[in-house]
Amino acid sequence: MRGMLAEVSDAIVSVFFPAGCRICDGLLAGASRVPLCEGCLSSFERLPGILCEICGRPLQILARKEGEPLLCPACKEKTYAFERARSFAVYEGALVRAILLLKFEQIEPLGAWFAERLAELANAEPDALAADVVVPVPLHRQRERERGYNQAALLSKPLAKKLRLPHKSVLLMRTRARPDKQVLSLEERWESVRGAFATRPGSQVDNLRVLLVDDVLTTGATLDACSRALRDAGAKSVVALTVARAMRNPLPSSVAW
Ligand SMILES: [Zn+2]
Numbered sequence: 001m002r003g004m005l006a007e008v009s010d011a012i013v014s015v016f017f018p019a020g021c022r023i024c025d026g027l028l029a030g031a032s033r034v035p036l037c038e039g040c041l042s043s044f045e046r047l048p049g050i051l052c053e054i055c056g057r058p059l060q061i062l063a064r065k066e067g068e069p070l071l072c073p074a075c076k077e078k079t080y081a082f083e084r085a086r087s088f089a090v091y092e093g094a095l096v097r098a099i100l101l102l103k104f105e106q107i108e109p110l111g112a113w114f115a116e117r118l119a120e121l122a123n124a125e126p127d128a129l130a131a132d133v134v135v136p137v138p139l140h141r142q143r144e145r146e147r148g149y150n151q152a153a154l155l156s157k158p159l160a161k162k163l164r165l166p167h168k169s170v171l172l173m174r175t176r177a178r179p180d181k182q183v184l185s186l187e188e189r190w191e192s193v194r195g196a197f198a199t200r201p202g203s204q205v206d207n208l209r210v211l212l213v214d215d216v217l218t219t220g221a222t223l224d225a226c227s228r229a230l231r232d233a234g235a236k237s238v239v240a241l242t243v244a245r246a247m248r249n250p251l252p253s254s255v256a257w
């Protein structure tokens with residue numbers, strides 16, 4: 001009897017006092033469906049200082065020549081096929097955990113919360129980030145079947161809604177899977193995505209300005225490969241938004257820092 005009572009009271013507690021923050025176990029704000037507490041959500045660190053105008057990488061700049069564009073070494077060498085990339089916050093601390101939750105537990109309210117942050121970035125640079133369609137970076141078909149969803153689409157779908165743009169989840173496909181190896185070197189990262197994406201036959205890309213969405217930008221190789229596929233299919237321009245940006249290993253190895 002006591003056991004049963006305990007079980008019932010546990011059930012009642014879990015209805016009225018849902019589990020705590022999925023990162024720190026702290027108290028959750030009542031009305032939100034996002035399973036992270038205010039403390040964790042506000043701990044995400046925005047990108048510091050001055051950013052490269054193209055790829056959004058933080059720059060260490062002491063002096064700037066008048067009229068000279070602010071570009072990182074990679075963008076000076078025209079490394080990327082996208083026009084612009086921006087990220088919400090630095091890929092570290094609680095944000096790493098939050099991205100894992102999005103990736104492996106399909107927490108849609110968290111995707112929607114991040115989408116709001118990405119919409120703020122898009123609205124902060126309305127001309128530079130203007131687009132006609134929103135497209136998630138695709139997973140390989142087999143990977144998506146195993147996981148049951150594409151985590152990038154958990155971001156791009158609510159983002160498209162906020163920006164009042166059409167969402168095209170099948171415009172782009174990944175034709176070659178990522179190697180199974182857990183950690184890839186810089187060269188392997190670039191090699192593994194080169195030519196790994198294509199637009200779906202029959203999809204209309206001509207003259208479209210595409211906004212690509214992904215969870216993390218590491219080297220920019222994936223966004224670059226997607227952009228090349230879209231440009232080859234006739235896209236007018238490609239811009240990209242990611243939730244997080246890895247600050248270590250930021251540059252492709254062919255470019256000296
Ligand atoms: Zn927390």
Ligand SMILES: [Zn+2]
Pocket residue numbers: 052053054055056057071072073074075076
């Ligand atoms: Zn750059």
